[in-house]
Amino acid sequence: MTGVTILGAGVAGLCVAHELTTRGASVRLIDPQGGLTGCSRYAGGMLAPFCEGETAVTEVVTLGQGAADWWAAAGVQVERRGTLVVALGRDQRELVRFGRRVPQHRALSAPEISELEPALADRFQKALFIQDEAHLDPRKALSVLRDGLARRGVSIVTDGPISGQLIDCRGLAAREDLLKLRGVRGEMVILRAPDVTLHRPIRMLHPRHPIYIVPRGEGLYMLGATQIESGDQGPARLRGIAELLNAAYALHPAFAEAEVLEIGADARPAFPDNMPRVVKAPDRIHVNGLFRHGFLMAPALAQEAATLVLNSRKPEHIE
Template identity: 50%
Template sequence: MSDVTIIGAGVAGLWAARSCLARGLHPRVIDRVGPPGPHGCSWWAGGMLAPECESATAEPPIVTHGRQAIGLWSDVTHVIKQGTLALAPERDRGELDRFAARTEGNTACDAAAIAALEPELAGQHRRGVFFAAEAHLDPRQALTDLIRTLADAGVEVETGAVEPKDLSGPVLDCRGLAAQGDVPGLRGVRGEMVVLHSDEIHLSRPIRLLHPRHPLYVVPRANGIFMLGATQIESAARGPMTARSALELLSAAYALDRRFAEAEVVEMGADLRPAFADNVPRVLRRGRVLHLNGLFRHGYLMSPALAEQAAEVLATGHMGDLVHED
């Protein structure tokens, strides 16, 4: 017997199930395709826990709640706490200055400091900005670890296509864009990624390459794997990555380190992330249904805080600052 039904087994739905269990609520988790995989945008994430970098453009709640993510995720999966390094081509050094001015918790780096942080980038970049308090994780491993912790508590992800109206009792809707019919104001923001393999390149932390038109982040993973991603593309178009997008990502990676030209392309992917007009995720309360949605590009950064607030509403009725009555 379940106390709440959670629809959607992406990062938000799985975190919500974990948070419910922590409050003594037994959740039932249902997803139209089943456990996480390439069908969900959580699969295509970068896994950066970077609230200070996000403060350049994000609203204050993203930064405030995002700062909790490293500690919360550390109880679930392996979190690499090596910070974030932001760089820019010399011709675009104005982008670096503007980024540093809009963010907090950063330290300016000269060529020697960059070489100390990332020895293999020595001599390739003259100026950077370092965010020591940030971290990253492997999203797919994190999803696997969440699934395992739920299974240990007797919660399995069921496969089935349901909507809140089909269910009785409390419901937590974590379907992302699939909930557009029930959550007005959602839009799709396209995210794209390329996965490369190289035994020649070694990076310790995510690198953000600032560019006025083609910003890029590179996230190192185990065994010579690197994830390249575009920070944000305002498009609701689904479908495979285009040749133009792939060329832009690979060209930006080449500008970061020319050895990426010899890397093997392992995978390419794209998906749509749900977002509200202000890009701030929230929990909408409508009677017995809570809609946790609008995670934008902050899925791994904000899911823990949103899940905690949603579970608190279900357990005690307390409305946190990310919970809105609709």
């Protein structure tokens, strides 16, 4: 039985640990914070490979298409309701541009929008619907993975010796080894808006401030999309949060009465091309650079890392 030590218990580390243990490997999982902090907690949880293809490289679209099935097989509740993309009247060119870059969409008229999302009735004349996409609750998904690992005898420890093959999933903490790694800051808000009922992630396009809003059930919504070239992992800034809240109000005025339950910010690790990857170094294997594709790409990278460790075979997306 192969022994593996994994550094970092965010989405990358937990996915790698899950994949390895289901293939019979013995795993130790080390995280100084016990896996309870980090940018994975602030993710949107959208499993939307086609929408991400608007700006992402082709590999993200290809590899991300297996994410929903992987998470469901791991015991996570996955909502397969697609993604609705809208734009305000003055931003209709953005909708046309998005449609050209995401050919998997279906164009909707105002009556079709109303049928799909009654809360948005008469608010938008046109929209794009990408049916084969899904979403999940990131914090619940991480909890499911942790519980599954615990049942297989794997607990998260804050320190300890390294034995066996080392897999480094520390995100930005690995910058001393991955010199091209950079931080991309993101901010988010969790709202309670019982007067608004949305059934699927909504992306509202804007030339400068596109947003997404993801339903979490029981009137809860996660609002996000700020993307700032900065490794600053400090608190959220007023400007970014104000832009998110203004955009939510523009999507539906009832969000003006929403309760703000949480405001968060962190910096996501990214390589220059924003492509997540597995990197083979002399003393370890890195799984890093997930950028804004953490829950979408972590399953594919975990499978590649496990194949490299257990089969001594170099998968396609490894440096």
